[in-house]
Amino acid sequence: MHDHPGPLGQLAQHxxxxxxxxxxxxxxLLHDGYPTAxxxxxxxxxxxxxxxxxNVGFFRGAELSDPAGLLEGTGKSMRHVKLRPERPVDHEALAAxxxxxxxxxKERAASETER
Structure with a gap:
């Protein structure tokens, strides 16, 4: 992410x-070379x-409610939002x-801990 100067790096860092x-x-951590939370x-x-x-990706994205229709992908569980500097993004929807x-x-991790 830090190797991309300019708008792409700024988007990724933000x-x-x-x-x-x-x-x-x-x-x-880094997972497959990508900064991961x-x-x-x-x-x-x-x-x-x-x-x-x-790409702003979500490991369980297929299960997230996405009323703004931002998520892309067809995998079993992962989804992502593709951002381009020249295209506006719905910041509120992506933050949600x-x-x-x-x-x-967090809820999944807590339920695993309780078992």
């Missing part, structure tokens, strides 16, 4: 900061900076997805 700000229990050991979101866009992904994973 959204990873949003993930970090979800809670005091958010940990970060976790609750404990459970990953909930990542940022991937590419040549022409940035990020918060929902965090809350979902």
């Amino acid at each position: 959204w990873f900061e949003q993930m970090r700000a979800c809670g005091d229990d958010v940990r970060e 976790c609750v404990g050991d459970a990953a909930f979101a990542y940022v991937g900076a590419f040549r022409a866009h940035v 997805l990020t918060a929902a992904a965090y809350a979902d994973m």
